[in-house]
Amino acid sequence: MKPNIGILGCGWLGFALAKKMISLKYTVSGTTTTKANLEILKQEGINPFYVELFKEGARGHLIDFLKEVDVLVINIPPKREGDSTDYLAKIEQLYEACRIMHIDKVIFVSSTSVYGKLQGEVTEKTKPAPVTASAKAVLKAENLFVKDSSMDSTIVRFGGLIGSDRHPVTYLSGQQNLTNGDDFINLIHLDDCLDILTSIISEAWWNTLINGVYPLHPTKREYYCEQARKRGLAEPTYKKGYAGKSGKVVKARTLESLGFEFKKPIDTSGV
Structure with missing residues (x-):
């Protein structure tokens, strides 16, 4: 029997994941912080719950939501840099609720921002070095679940997310004197x-750390100028870089070892 999936945070990624899981014949519950979106979730076959986390606790139906869940996907990044303190307190509240409800399988959607300003190749074995307050909070939130031996927790640190309706070049278009052109x-x-997240569940990739990044790493200058040209947009311009500085290259070594194959290239205008 397939487990019931709970997706805490049905935003751009979470909503798409819920629809994919339903297409794979899973029962899916999902949360939103906007009551007006409950009907939208319901129309897609998602069991909808209003849940809003605060540092003092939760508003809505968190416990009712968790009652329905065999596998919990946590997909609630900090909203902004100034949200870092409140964010960690919210995740702590969630973690305690998971313990009370005996949630024993968790996927925590994280970010490569926890590697900070490291240079060169970065893998899952690289010690994180977060710089911003939000990245530091995300790393602490990861560890809440990883350190709990009563839970099977898998952390997925995604790079920058793109899609058919979302690409950084649309807001970089025409910008001038950008300073990070030599970063990868x-x-x-x-x-x-979505394939990574569904594979974690279907293939039981538990107690694992995964870097979710496509294995192609041109410089930002090369990539975004090319993408702008392909889309007929004004190219961004970059200042001359500094010798020896090229940022980090995040490698998905865990996925390589698991035999995962990336299917959606990021080097074309049709993404």
């Missing part, structure tokens, strides 16, 4: 994100 890109298409 670390991106991943939404479709590959």
